[in-house]
Amino acid sequence: MNAPDNFPTPVIDALNAPYWDALGQGHLSYQHCKTCSNSWLPARSECPGCLDTNWCWQTASGDARLVSWVVYHRAFDPAFQERLPYNVAIVELDEGPRLISNIVGLDAKQDIGSQLRIDQPLQLAIRHEHGVAIPAFVIKAVQ
Amino acid sequence: MRGQVVIAGIGQTEFGNLPGRSTYSLNAEAVRHALNDAGIPKDRVDGLFVKFPTSRFEFMYGQKLAETLGIVPRIGGVWDQGGAANASMVGYAAMAIAAGQCDVAVVTFADNPKSGTRQAYDKAWGHDQIYGWFGIPAGYAMIAQRHMGQYGTTAEQLGAISVTCRTNGARNPRAQLQKPLTLADYMDSPMIVEPLRRDDCCLVSDGGAAVVLTSAEFARREGLDKTVPILGFGQGQTSWEVAQRPDLTTTAAKASAETAFAMAGLTPRDVDVAQIYDCFTITALMSLEDYGFCKPGQGGDFCASGAIALDGELPINTSGGLLSETGMPGMQLIIEGVRQMRGDAANQVSGARTCAISNQGGVMHTHATLILGQ
8 A cells, every 4th residue: 555645655454453553652562472482573473483373462672783774875666766865774673573674863964874883772763654653763872 | 316417408598688589489599509509309308497587477487488399398397486496496307307207307597677677676575665675686785784794894895706707707708798897996886775886786687598407327328428417406595584584694505505515525625616696796705605615704805815716716607697697597607507517618717627506596595506517
């Protein structure tokens, strides 16, 4: 389902609706298997660890680390042309699940890559994109 | 299985921009050349193994191609492993021959993404489109970034792979891109998805290529004289999408190579020349590590040292690879491996007796290895 201006917003279905609803209420959630204690994203109907369906949604702490990132210099979809250059990151939550996201709050005057390093601690910062609440992350301030 | 099955013939079309040619026509031309090269009449072919055109999936493509070729195979079909499929089908065809399921197998691939559609390579990644996550190059860029952060791999080291392949391609009259590249040219090429530049990315190409397999015994009986024995083959699959993959800097290329080396009774030190899948420079660099040609994390130093050049300790991609000969997913590497073992390659490595070949697909999801001898 695309937004009126053709922006690629997610298709929400019965399986993933709790994930998107929780984000709308300010929480990032993930699936957790009550049989084998595996945790994962994105939404699946069976636990990829033990194939059981005995799972529940749990709320993430928001603490995470940066696994890797890229910076787009070419738009693969016209909706992102005006944002170039922009970053996309792989983020690992402290609870284990990994997801694709964006790092926000960077200094726009500096090179994106110079502000990021692998395994850097991150903190959840939910933002709104075309009416959809989505997870983003900021670099966690050093304590 | 070592040496029981041989590659008896190879064939290819022109590589490049071939408007108006269907994938059926490109496959038919490649198979015609491969059968002529082998000296085996078409009516002896009873196995047909096909990778469907990457740019356009078509239901029952293998049967439609069999009809085009006028072949009624006993065994065959279409195999879906992305870019690993051509080398893995050579393995399946070898097993089919050894198990008495067929006598002569054709393995063939053709595609026309340059004159047709390249949409398959720009695909969006499901829900993650909302983050701007699109395209195959970005998946490899994620892996490259992690490798750089973890091991200190540099752009110049990735560039050494591009320069090597382009140098070799410039000396191959069959190559689509016969223009050498300097490291300065590479560094100046525009970023596509950072850290990958344009010249880290393979060509987009139309073309077809095919090989003919049979048993060593059939080859002896029929007096076939250009055969190259398959000493080993293997596969490995990483499966997870890049975002979900627990370790980004190693892949099942390792398992694939170990299986192939074990079958061949050889080690990486025995390999004289290698054709290493280079859809992106990082793919070749990590495959060299996973195969054991250098240690994990040392692929950058290994490539920048000159070891992979034609006069180095392990010349790779002697016909130019995906970066220079043709962007075709893998079959050209198998054909070049056969030429090196026959001793008639455009950039022949003198005295080469063993060749390792890697094919891989998806974003390092699938991997297949072949080891050829003499």
